[in-house]
Amino acid sequence: MKDIIIKNFSCSYEQKTIFQNFDITFEQGKINVVLGGSGVGKTTLLNAMASLKSYEGSIEGCEGGVSYIFQNDRLIPSISVYKNLDLILKAVVKDKRVRKEMIESTAEALEISDVLKSLPSEISGGQAQRASMARAFLFPSDVLLLDEPFKALDTSLKARLINKFVALQRQSKKTVVFVTHAIDECLLCADNYFVFAANPVEVVLKGSILSEKQERKLTDKNLEDTRNQLLKALSEC
Structure with missing residues (x-):
């Protein structure tokens, strides 16, 4: 870094x-x-x-890439919050159990554990923004x-x-x-x-x-x- x-x-x-x-x-x-x-x-x-x-x-x-949190959450609407987070980890973390632990830990820190199974349309704006933040921190960038x-x-x-x-x-x-x-x-x-x-x-x-x-x-x-x-x-x- x-x-x-x-x-x-x-x-x-x-x-x-x-x-x-x-x-x-x-x-x-x-x-x-x-x-x-x-x-x-x-x-x-x-x-x-x-x-x-x-x-x-x-x-x-x-040079190593960046994470980007926009004004809107930009979550994929057709998949759950969990799958939105899992999607950005799959390419770099092959072990499904490790990805699950990473997602659950970050979700707990941001108080969105209870909406991981929900679609983006089913959660509040504040929860969606926290999901966007979780995605950005999970993405492997400096x-x-x-x-x-x-x-x-x-x-x-x-x-x-x-x-x-x-x-x-x-x-x-x-x-x-x-x-x-x-x-x-x-x-x-x-x-x-x-x-x-x-x-x-x-x-x-x-x-x-x-x-x-x-x-x-x-x-x-x-x-x-x-x-x-x-x-x-x-x-x-």
Whole structure:
């Protein structure tokens, strides 16, 4: 596992230059949060890292493949949650019993054990998003990309799910790049944060949050300065 190093990155969308000779480094084994307004280029960067978008320049550190959690769950609707999770493991874990143990352990951590036999249409949106997260953590990759996966969730469910996400990331040691426009999500889970401004994209603020992630609360005094800095940077973008 190594840092993700992006150099001289240039990318366009519908003939508009989004990134031009852009450089950024995401620290290995950490949760790196990218904030910015809608349309700034956050998803474009993730898609390039996942080889879903063409670009110029270099991206190092994603050669072994990535896991990707989208805004919608993208579960296969015609098969059970269990089979959705088993499907991504079959190619790399041949022993059915080992796959079962891995799936059940991850499902228990995310509180979806009781819906493993259900179809995606039979479970709630929050359960589907947790199933999507389970799939991403089960997939054998060193890098995990998240594109605003908590956007449609209510506040209490979001906080619980972020806490579970943080616990799984610590266990897996995956390098995470997590894009959002929500400051609270950043404060709850980021090791490092970056604020993007557009035309073309540049990093206007970056920093680290050193407090223990699983013990953080949005009311913590030590997060106030970071919140204010993020608010100021985003308001000026």
